[in-house]
Amino acid sequence: MKAPARLGLYGLVLVVVFAVAGFTANAVIPEDTVQAWVEETPEDHHGQGDDEMNSGGHEAHGADAASLGLGLAQDGYQLTEVGTPDHTGTEDELTFALTGPDGQPVTDFELEHEQEMHLIVVRADGQHFRHVHPKRDEAGTWSIPWEWAAAGTYRIFADFVPAQTGEGMTLSTAVQVAGDYDPAPADHPVTEAAVDGFDVAVEGDLVAGRASDLTMTITREGEPVTELEPYLGAFGHLVALRDGDLAYLHVHPHGDAPEAGETSGPEIVFEATAPTAGRYLLYLDFQVDGQVDTAALVIDTTTGDTTGNNTDSGDSDTGEEGADHDH
Numbered sequence: 001m002k003a004p005a006r007l008g009l010y011g012l013v014l015v016v017v018f019a020v021a022g023f024t025a026n027a028v029i030p031e032d033t034v035q036a037w038v039e040e041t042p043e044d045h046h047g048q049g050d051d052e053m054n055s056g057g058h059e060a061h062g063a064d065a066a067s068l069g070l071g072l073a074q075d076g077y078q079l080t081e082v083g084t085p086d087h088t089g090t091e092d093e094l095t096f097a098l099t100g101p102d103g104q105p106v107t108d109f110e111l112e113h114e115q116e117m118h119l120i121v122v123r124a125d126g127q128h129f130r131h132v133h134p135k136r137d138e139a140g141t142w143s144i145p146w147e148w149a150a151a152g153t154y155r156i157f158a159d160f161v162p163a164q165t166g167e168g169m170t171l172s173t174a175v176q177v178a179g180d181y182d183p184a185p186a187d188h189p190v191t192e193a194a195v196d197g198f199d200v201a202v203e204g205d206l207v208a209g210r211a212s213d214l215t216m217t218i219t220r221e222g223e224p225v226t227e228l229e230p231y232l233g234a235f236g237h238l239v240a241l242r243d244g245d246l247a248y249l250h251v252h253p254h255g256d257a258p259e260a261g262e263t264s265g266p267e268i269v270f271e272a273t274a275p276t277a278g279r280y281l282l283y284l285d286f287q288v289d290g291q292v293d294t295a296a297l298v299i300d301t302t303t304g305d306t307t308g309n310n311t312d313s314g315d316s317d318t319g320e321e322g323a324d325h326d327h
Contacts, residue, residue, distance in 0.1 A: 068275060069157050069170035069248025076101030079158055079171040081141070085148055088179040094121075094134070094146035098158065098171070105140025108163040113232040117142060120157040120239055122246065123150065125185040126281045129296060131239060151179030155246045170248050186243055186281060190298040198225065200284060200295035205302045208277040213254075214238070214299075216268045216284050224266035230258040231287040236268040243279040243298070277301045 072079055078099045085092040098106045109116040115133045119142075122129045127150070134144035142158075157172045192201045197220055204214040216236060218225040228235045235258060240249040254269040274280060282297040 067170075067250075068242075069159075069172050070245065072171060072173050074169050074171060075165070077106070077162065077169060077171065079156075079173055082156065082173055082175065084146060084156075084175050084177075086176070086178055088148045088151055088177060091145070091147045093143045094119075094156075095141055095143045096156075096158065097141050098160070098162075100162065100164065106162055106164075107136070107138070107140045109136075110161040110163050110166060112159075112161045112168055113234070113237065115232065116160065118157075118159040119144070120159065120248070121154055122241065122281075122283075124153045124155065124246070125183045126241070126243065126246075126296075126298075127184050128152075128154075129239075129281075129283045129294065131237070131283070131285060131294070148177045148179075151177045151181045152183070153177075157248055159248075168250075170250075172248065186279060186298040188298070189279070189300055190296070193295045193297050195295045196291075196293045197221075198286075198288075198293060198295070200286075200297070202282060202297050202299060206272065206274050206280060206299055207303070208274045208301045211271050211273050214251075214270045214272055214282070216270070216286075216295075218266050218268075218286060225288065226265040227263050227288050228265040228268070229263060229287045229290070230260070231285060231292060233257050234268075235264045235286070236270075237285040238268075238270045238272070239283045239285075240272050240274075241281045241283075242274070242276070243281055246281075247275065249273065249275070249280070274301050 080097050080099055082094075082096040084094045100106045112118070116136065117134055119132050119134055120130070121132070132144055134142040136142050148154075154175050154177060155172055156175060157170055159168070159170045161168045191203075192199065194200075199219045201217045201219075202214055203217070204212060206212045206214065216238070218228065231237060234253040234255075236253060238251040238253070240251050241247065242249070249272055251270050251272045254271065258264065268284075268286070279298060279300050282299060284295045284297070285292055286295070287293075
């Protein structure tokens, strides 16, 4: 076959391959989310190309994008060797490692919120949220028993503080889980949620681009819950993710760290900064009588000139399904 003909045939094959790949991705997750993740992920599997990434349609460079937890690598650190079951209903392990600037597995970490590693796993539509703490072996491999409850595309966040720098960072990657996919995106705000007999409500204006106070109030059968126990160094732990690309927000509780045996409630106040206007998924972990529960909520940013969240209260699939929690 002549060279021009061969090149033409090769180009045709590439067009077909990319068309099939695009169709497959869109069958699993929404097109806008696929595009965001493609743009935010480093160009290869060795962490290169992460100096410039796109976040939710807004340009972000270097530390800005890295601070949103959307990169596979940052400052020489890389999330690698990620392994999970590839189908639902299969009992196996979720494993991964972190390599440092020298290319070797990192084995020295500082405690942050009483743990060396916080692993956050959530499906692209915000469902099936899990916040767990895997174990690390001497070689630097982290692992935890794992079974997927539902198919789809999941984002895996590793939140940690390497001892070498003393500065926290969040790295992430996406994994695909085969099976029938039934998406349930957050199509409206949810400012009240019920979980395991508790009712959780959020109040406060989340204003894009500046620190905002969010107050979580926990009641049971209409009565305030004042038996909140310390969990991860506070009376509650909040994870906030931007709807669409799952950008990871670092949220901090108000007040001093509680003493052992101290209780509090019914309110927990957090400070969060939304990088852009839009919708945000909130996952509150709290502990009562030694049992940790997770409440899933959804709020929209406001202009900051009104009280409340300018949202309607109500339960949704996000509030019901987002309470998976292992410890």
